[in-house]
Amino acid sequence: MPGSGSRAARPGPLSPMCPSTPLLEAETSLPHPGRHLCSWTRPGLGPSWASSVVFQSCRSCHLLFRAGAMVPHLVPRQLVRLFRWQVACARGASVQPRTWAAASRIPSLLSPWGAMGTSRLVCRSSSSTSPCAPEVVLTQERYPVTRLPFSVVSEEDLEAFERIIPGRVVTDPEVLEASNVDWLRTVRGGSKVLLRPRTSQEVAHILRYCHERNLAVNPQGGNTGMVGGSVPVFDEIILSTAQMNQVISFHSVSGTLVCQAGCVLEELSRYVEERGFVMPLDLGAKGSCHIGGNVATNAGGLRFLRYGSLHGTVLGLEVVLADGTILNCLTSLRKDNTGYDLKQLFIGSEGTLGVITAVSIQCPPKPTAVNVAFLGCPGFAEVLQTFSSCRGLLGEILSAYEFMDAECMRLVTHHLCLTSPVQESPFYVLIETSGSRAEHDAEKLSDFLEQVLSSGLVTDGTVATDQMKLKGMVTCT
Amino acid sequence: MPGSGSRAARPGPLSPMCPSTPLLEAETSLPHPGRHLCSWTRPGLGPSWASSVVFQSCRSCHLLFRAGAMVPHLVPRQLVRLFRWQVACARGASVQPRTWAAASRIPSLLSPWGAMGTSRLVCRSSSSTSPCAPEVVLTQERYPVTRLPFSVVSEEDLEAFERIIPGRVVTDPEVLEASNVDWLRTVRGGSKVLLRPRTSQEVAHILRYCHERNLAVNPQGGNTGMVGGSVPVFDEIILSTAQMNQVISFHSVSGTLVCQAGCVLEELSRYVEERGFVMPLDLGAKGSCHIGGNVATNAGGLRFLRYGSLHGTVLGLEVVLADGTILNCLTSLRKDNTGYDLKQLFIGSEGTLGVITAVSIQCPPKPTAVNVAFLGCPGFAEVLQTFSSCRGLLGEILSAYEFMDAECMRLVTHHLCLTSPVQESPFYVLIETSGSRAEHDAEKLSDFLEQVLSSGLVTDGTVATDQMKLKGMVTCT
Structure with a gap:
């Protein structure tokens, strides 16, 4: 279903298909105003900024745009003040729109869906660097942001951190590189220290110390985000959760x-x-x-x-x-x-x-039977009717419903050299079922397919039950 | 499942079964310490108080207790201040534990499950009064609470309300009675005015006026709560949502x-x-x-x-x-x-x-097939194993799992003159399935029952598919 966990609705997958895609910023500079298929908004750039990033994909040229980045995020400031967030500030750094870097400056746009099982797509890693990757421009040089009056990390601070988490205070620039640059290699912080606590008490000691010393902190998980929200803007201390893995x-x-x-x-x-x-x-x-x-x-x-x-x-x-x-x-x-x-x-x-x-x-119980159907629909109205029909007939076993249009399929088949499993259609639908009894699920799916095919809601379709075929179809969409 | 929407875990249903049940207050006064089967906590007594009410049922004597009522509620006050809650105060009225009224002082303990279809149980209504019902003691007389310095509603205020919601300002004491007393008839406010807005704008006008005039307000929905949280403590203005029903x-x-x-x-x-x-x-x-x-x-x-x-x-x-x-x-x-x-x-x-x-x-899609099974289990370990087993075999169609012990069944059969649908057991389990295909659900349920009966997890059981039998079993539990 578009907009509800849909991969198709997210901007990521389009990037590797269009290596020369310009990533523009201002709404007005989009090439086909009024033809934007979906937009996707995320607060961006970590706890130091209160900003949001809006992505849009164009219905006409099927390219991905970054529209309205750095729009001040409309969150009541009382909430932020409530928790006395003094370390990693949310007091509103002064930011203004500026032209976003073209994709040609971003050399390694790997697919985030690489984990899905094809050798064509490269698996995503938490480290965004390679020895030959060109330097990513510092965020503070790319954007007119002003560092707020936080303290600078001193030798005494490093010694204090060493006392709190002995042997887990990282200052090696090569190790820090992976934590300073985001996965898309679009933004870059200049942090000089990475801390790796193992317990909540260690995190509490670190934050208490930083609070007293007025040091800015940037919490970081797997650094797999695609909006630059997981890396520092300036020289914030990076607080990694990597060793809190029990x-x-x-x-x-x-x-x-x-x-x-x-x-x-x-x-x-x-x-x-x-x-x-x-x-x-x-x-x-x-x-x-x-x-x-x-x-x-x-x-x-x-x-x-x-x-x-x-x-x-x-x-x-x-x-x-x-x-x-x-x-x-x-x-x-x-x-x-x-x-x-x-x-x-x-x-x-x-x-x-x-x-x-x-x-x-x-955690819900693990389903024992999974089926995937890939269907061709003659129009968008039929996509919606097919959804209603499958909610009724598949009911409790329906676990995913995704759609894509013909142009998306053209891009997939052209750039990834995949073959559409069904005949050419204006729209395509992927349906996944997950249930506890294979024969019941198969019967429900079969009856559903018979109904939508006989009523003309669907013009062609294929069903996969084995894992390889499943992955192939999911990767295709 | 106990504690997750379970009726058995709530204090209400026990009351009509035990008309002489003492409702005690302090944890220490419970007759069988350490034998409390379940506890149930709710913040209580409306927006003017920051308190919580804890109920416990005793494993030994199967009576219902009100334990630790009026314990100050541990919520950071910043959150309340955040929204500048000045009208209906949350500044902490001074409250202390006192012996809770015995059930014998509560004459009309009607079952909240009356809507389930038996003629023995009386349907629950938003109005808690009847011409012959004895007077409920005012909350401010029963508890040592102190009214905070809010203004008192004047004639000018009533005129102002009349201008905001013409014809929907209620001051008739007989009409107000139903809104001043809770459904269990345990607490009673002394409000002199009930407002019935129809739109959000009207609510906004009313609250803005009350805010400026420092008048306390008590929002009220259906007044069906059982912890006295929906009625005023003193003379708060009752703001009813009854006419906002579109x-x-x-x-x-x-x-x-x-x-x-x-x-x-x-x-x-x-x-x-x-x-x-x-x-x-x-x-x-x-x-x-x-x-x-x-x-x-x-x-x-x-x-x-x-x-x-x-x-x-x-x-x-x-x-x-x-x-x-x-x-x-x-x-x-x-x-x-x-x-x-x-x-x-x-x-x-x-x-x-x-x-x-x-x-x-x-809203989820409506299931077309509903089945209910009522089972007897030899012990609590078997109740848990039966739950694990039914999550695996019934999977996505499982919609309810409730249990009760032998003493609960004895009370039900004795006080409601119902007959247990299965032979006497230490524990009883009610399982409900809701699915989109009757024959599939019946097959899953049949296989599940066969397994749990053959493995000894369940000693006896019965299944209902028609609505009357379903309601009978649900009412019984």
């Missing part, structure tokens, strides 16, 4: 997982799948992204249609506030309606209100 | 319903069911409760296991803050991860942060 508990009856924020999503998926459950979210970047970062950015992903947003599936959080206070909302009670649900504020807050250090999340 | 929009493809806060849950259920959807929550009080009140109290209900909490299913809210500012978060976009999700703060806030005036909610 599962705290898992309840085999309720499926409640409690873990540290630095656990990699794919490893958690493996962990719960061995116990008969699945994570309620799945992303292309799952091999590198951290669960704490997923929660901080309110990630949606491929399972959104079935399991809903993290606001419903996250049961509890442990968060360290800027002054070092540990806020313990790490409940694992599924139905908890006692008072204000404070943890909700941190879901999607991108680290601006505190550093998420542990997560309690509800 | 459906604003319904999207037949996505199932997104947008409506005013005063819509009755049962009427909304009927509305969306006619269009092939169901409300994601269902309550015993659905015939009277308002959707705004459901959201304000973060109601769970019977469908919690399947569709999750309101934090996941509520897509947007419109809220009027204490100073009359209208906060419009009434989005209907299912996947929205832009910035702080402010609406989450109001879900479960019980009217302390603002008055919810409109709700946008995600």
